Amino acid sequence: MVAFCWVCGMTKLRVWSREEFEKSPKDPLGRASQCKPKVYRVLGPSGPCVVKDVSGHSLFGRFLGRWLLAREVRALIKLVGVEGVPQILFRIDKNAIAMSLLPGRPLNRDSFCRQPRLIAARLSALTEAIHEKGVFHMDLRQRQNILLDDEGGVSFVDFGAAFSPGILGRWCWGRAMSWVDRQGVTKFLARWAPDELTLEEARGVLLAQRLRKLWFLSPHNPEGEEEAARKKLDI
Structure with missing residues (x-):
């Protein structure tokens, strides 16, 4: 019934x-x-x-x-x-x-590296779309939360950690939470396609890596992101 x-x-x-x-x-x-x-x-x-x-x-x-x-x-x-x-x-x-049930499989190196800049752009566009609705995913650094289908379409799943604050919350924390989500996307460029990083993205990756080390609630398991950003910035 x-x-x-x-x-x-x-x-x-x-x-x-x-x-x-x-x-x-x-x-x-x-x-x-x-x-x-x-x-x-x-x-x-x-x-x-x-x-x-x-x-x-x-x-x-x-x-x-x-x-x-x-x-x-x-x-x-x-x-x-x-x-x-x-x-x-x-x-x-x-x-x-x-x-x-959304189409696609969890993001991985092989699927991402076929068109890294295009996929990153689509992930960024979807990130902006959810932010415009007042929702911040907050766990896009986990590749299993990103699905990629055979046509290169992207999806986000598992919004259990998401924030969807009111007007005051968005005014206070919206920019910071938007940055966290965007860095979750940029991390995959640094990890799997470092040559595609822009200088601005590389600086963002370095800052995100420094802040991530301070987050004690879950383990930090870097996979070359910081090294890739430093190489891009020649430091």
């Missing part, structure tokens, strides 16, 4: 029952973790989709997972109609949501 409900007082979501979801064919995507939702590729009521679910987590894992799901829903509601980001399809219950 498909019904309608209001989410955040803004958007209607169809409800897909937990029972129907559990009975549907599904394949896990990514590694399981108690710190974020489990992700499945599922055959849903309207075709293949992606489901994020925290129902099997511990008490703390469900609390954290619901918070991440709420952040993602809030961001994606703002991005309705933007091509290259998931669209929310169904609410299963308070522990799970279903969203559109």
Whole structure:
């Protein structure tokens, strides 16, 4: 039974029952973790989709997972109609949501290096498109959050870490958060196609690498970005 409900007082979501979801064919995507939702590729009521679910987590894992799901829903509601980001399809219950399945595979060196400057330009354009809607992804340094299809089209996934602040928040932090997202894109040029870096991009990479070393909440695993930027700047 498909019904309608209001989410955040803004958007209607169809409800897909937990029972129907559990009975549907599904394949896990990514590694399981108690710190974020489990992700499945599922055959849903309207075709293949992606489901994020925290129902099997511990008490703390469900609390954290619901918070991440709420952040993602809030961001994606703002991005309705933007091509290259998931669209929310169904609410299963308070522990799970279903969203559109986007084409493509996670970004990698071989696919990026076929047309590095063109792909970087498309990533930058999509970054600007979500920023115009007031959403900042904040985790574009992770290549698995960027999909590239066979035609060179790009998409962003996993908005669990995204910020979608109000007017005051954008005024206070918007420029800084925009810079973080842009540096996430530039990092792949420095890592995989350093000859394509401009001098301005190289200076940005060096600053980003210095700041990244101060971020203690996740490990810093450089892959030659700083060396590439220094070589470009001849320092």
